[in-house]
Amino acid sequence: xxxxxxxxxxxxxxxxxxxxxxxxxxxxxxxxxxxxxxxxxxxxxxxxxxxxxxxxxxxxxxxxxxxxxxxxxxxxxxxxxxxxxxxxxxxxxxxxxxxxxxxxxxxxxxxxxxxxxxxxxxxxxxxxxxxxxxxxxxxxxxx
Amino acid sequence: xxxxxxxxxxxxxxxxxxxxxxxxxxxxxxxxxxxxxxxxxxxxxxxxxxxxxxxxxxxxxxxxxxxxxxxxxxxxxxxxxxxxxxxxxxxxxxxxxxxxxxxxxxxxxxxxxxxxxxxxxxxxxxxxxxxxxxxxxxxxxxxxxxxxx
Numbered sequence: 001x002x003x004x005x006x007x008x009x010x011x012x013x014x015x016x017x018x019x020x021x022x023x024x025x026x027x028x029x030x031x032x033x034x035x036x037x038x039x040x041x042x043x044x045x046x047x048x049x050x051x052x053x054x055x056x057x058x059x060x061x062x063x064x065x066x067x068x069x070x071x072x073x074x075x076x077x078x079x080x081x082x083x084x085x086x087x088x089x090x091x092x093x094x095x096x097x098x099x100x101x102x103x104x105x106x107x108x109x110x111x112x113x114x115x116x117x118x119x120x121x122x123x124x125x126x127x128x129x130x131x132x133x134x135x136x137x138x139x140x141x142x143x
Numbered sequence: 144x145x146x147x148x149x150x151x152x153x154x155x156x157x158x159x160x161x162x163x164x165x166x167x168x169x170x171x172x173x174x175x176x177x178x179x180x181x182x183x184x185x186x187x188x189x190x191x192x193x194x195x196x197x198x199x200x201x202x203x204x205x206x207x208x209x210x211x212x213x214x215x216x217x218x219x220x221x222x223x224x225x226x227x228x229x230x231x232x233x234x235x236x237x238x239x240x241x242x243x244x245x246x247x248x249x250x251x252x253x254x255x256x257x258x259x260x261x262x263x264x265x266x267x268x269x270x271x272x273x274x275x276x277x278x279x280x281x282x283x284x285x286x287x288x289x290x291x292x
Contacts, residue, residue, distance in 0.1 A: 049146070049149075050149065094208030094209070094210065095202060095204075095210040095212070096202065096204035096208065096210050096234070097208055099202070099236075109179065110180075111179045111180045111202075111236070111237070111238045111239070112179050112238065112239050114202075114238055115200040115212075115214075115238035115239045118200070118212055118214075118238075119200075119214075125211075125212070127278055127279070128209075128278075128279045129205060129207070129208075129209025129210060129211070129279040130208070130209065130210075131210075
């Protein structure tokens with residue numbers, strides 16, 4: 001029969017040291033995991049903030065054939081007017097000068113039309129700061 | 144609503160710049176929408192802003208009738224492309240309606256004057272981007288950046 005024991009003897013007799021070590025380990029492990037989670041929280045928030053850019057959340061667009069470039073009848077008419085104006089300038093012409101002529105001539109939405117002609121490669125850069133008319137592309141799209 | 148800094152992040156020029164450096168410059172960053180035909184900078188005016196394109200198409204009219212068109216997200220319109228000695232040397236016009244980020248010139252020059260690896264990385268990226276995108280732009284020797292830009 002076990003006699004009444006007190007103090008350190010009681011701790012020894014009832015595995016007190018082992019229990020306290022386990023307790024301390026559990027608490028510290030919990031604290032370490034909590035601090036790791038908090039330290040990585042900014043990454044989770046950044047992911048959440050940019051979630052629209054993540055492919056994971058974006059539905060994959062079905063593979064489609066490339067839509068052929070087309071100009072509306074209005075854009076074709078404007079393209080023809082731009083061509084006439086460009087022909088009054090040199091082969092390698094200044095884009096701001098062409099835009100100015102288009103505005104003076106009263107072409108509808110000269111800025112947007114010019115952007116469209118650049119987009120569809122009817123007007124292309126010569127890489128030296130000037131632009132040229134791509135006649136093959138013009139005939140394909142605007143004739 | 145997308146954060147202004149995230150728009151800069153899409154630019155190959157700003158990608159390597161740390162957020163704290165962008166924050167330092169970015170207290171005064173501003174997002175703006177401009178309409179087709181609107182002029183953002185006029186040649187001869189005092190240069191107060193540089194620009195980063197989010198969407199749309201911009202025409203940069205340089206000297207001698209030369210010009211450049213930018214239409215990619217993150218395209219940067221600033222430094223010797225836009226100003227010299229504190230004066231705009233180009234006229235910047237929106238060809239379509241555009242969303243842009245406006246960067247105060249002084250804040251930007253403060254950033255590149257800063258002797259940090261971020262500023263150095265930016266200038267290297269800019270040099271490569273400029274020679275690739277605007278090969279006709281004359282190279283400037285820049286012993287004093289404030290003076291030149």
